[in-house]
Amino acid sequence: MLRRRLASLLSRLPSQCAVCRSWQDQPLCEACIQRFAQPQPRCRTCALPLTGGATQCGTCLQQPPPLDGCLCAVDYLYPWTDCIAQFKYREQPGWAGALADLLRHTPWVEPALERSTLVLPMPLSAERLRQRGFNQALELARRLAPDKTDARLLLRLRDTAPQLNLSAAERRRNVRGAFALEPLRAGRVRGSEAVLVDDVMTSGASLFAAAEVLRAAGAARIVALVLARTPAPG
Numbered sequence: 001m002l003r004r005r006l007a008s009l010l011s012r013l014p015s016q017c018a019v020c021r022s023w024q025d026q027p028l029c030e031a032c033i034q035r036f037a038q039p040q041p042r043c044r045t046c047a048l049p050l051t052g053g054a055t056q057c058g059t060c061l062q063q064p065p066p067l068d069g070c071l072c073a074v075d076y077l078y079p080w081t082d083c084i085a086q087f088k089y090r091e092q093p094g095w096a097g098a099l100a101d102l103l104r105h106t107p108w109v110e111p112a113l114e115r116s117t118l119v120l121p122m123p124l125s126a127e128r129l130r131q132r133g134f135n136q137a138l139e140l141a142r143r144l145a146p147d148k149t150d151a152r153l154l155l156r157l158r159d160t161a162p163q164l165n166l167s168a169a170e171r172r173r174n175v176r177g178a179f180a181l182e183p184l185r186a187g188r189v190r191g192s193e194a195v196l197v198d199d200v201m202t203s204g205a206s207l208f209a210a211a212e213v214l215r216a217a218g219a220a221r222i223v224a225l226v227l228a229r230t231p232a233p234g
Helices: 002-011 030-036 060-061 080-089 094-106 109-115 126-132 136-144 168-175 183-189 203-216
Strands: 069-075 118-121 154-156 179-181 192-199 219-227
Touching: 060 136, 060 192, 069 094, 069 109, 080 094, 094 136, 094 219, 109 118, 109 192, 118 136, 118 154, 136 179, 136 219, 154 203, 168 203, 179 183, 179 203, 203 219
Parallel strands: 069 219, 118 192, 192 219
Antiparallel strands: 154 179
16 A cells, blocks of 8 residues: 555656656656557457448457447557556556546547446456556546446456467457356446446457446446557457
């Protein structure tokens, strides 16, 4: 707790932009955001970049995911890989404000938040939470919609193997049954317009698994907001 308070205090002091090293009062300067975070056309249900005027990728057309929409700020490439690593793995929750602002200013994110009735951060397992000290998705959600964020409704039932070296099919199997709703409060989901928040989307397996739980509980609409999307291989 003391380290988190210290990190929060330090985040308010003048510092250098993490990308260009110019002196700023935020971790990211406006020039670098303009350079590296330009909006681009993306699949409306998985956020992969698209060309040619299409609104959905071929995979989502053939196998529609359990999301009504998926909005993403940036590709998971330089400089965002380094920025997210500082936030997520180096005990720097002070990054949450700047990264949440980056996501909030992505086209259609603000309307999705305004329309939502529930904002649910993707939960960590108890083991992962102990290791990291905080849930990065919760830190983002609290800054995006503090009055709508519910950190205890969507639960992670078990830890899962790291997804990094798994195929898409293995990722889906890995997270099957990993999520559930808090039984005494699951009724809140019925008829809701739910927003799922996460920092990085790779294959979408975890987000899709969580969305399936919400859909089974009667959610009327489910939109995912992700800070960064891993580009498709090749």
